[in-house]
Amino acid sequence: MTNLLKSLVLLSVLSCAFAIRCYQCSSQTDPLGSDNCGAYKAFNKSQNIAIECNSDESHMPGSFCMKVVHQSPRGFIWDGRWRQVIRQCASVSETGVTGVCNWGVFENGVYWEECYCVDDECNGSPRSITASFAVLCAAILPVLIARKLVA
Incomplete structure (x- = not known):
């Protein structure tokens, strides 16, 4: 029983550690003549504050x-x-994959690109392509815990 308790405590600590922070802005809401979200010039990280997604x-x-x-x-x-x-937190990726950018062209000729990533403040980069240690840990952690509980 104590191993189970230790595992639960470890999981709760890790879940707090993996809470993600993202930039949140939209060029639609920028004041007239300004570009705070990086639509026409480089995104200024010092002008925007990343927020906790939850x-x-x-x-x-x-x-x-x-x-x-x-x-x-x-x-x-x-x-x-x-x-x-638009930069924001997300809970569902249309493709189910993070760390990649998807793109296409709508029928009206508008080009679209969606990038999903899992590192703090990763949506502040020109292209949000990242390799995430958190995803790796999330995949390996249950196996390690199961091994520990069985042993």
């Missing part, structure tokens, strides 16, 4: 970060194209 501040609770880009082939804003960027 806190009250989060617009969407989740266990990983997401960055979405939509870009039109026409529409004249700054560089000649309309562009929208």
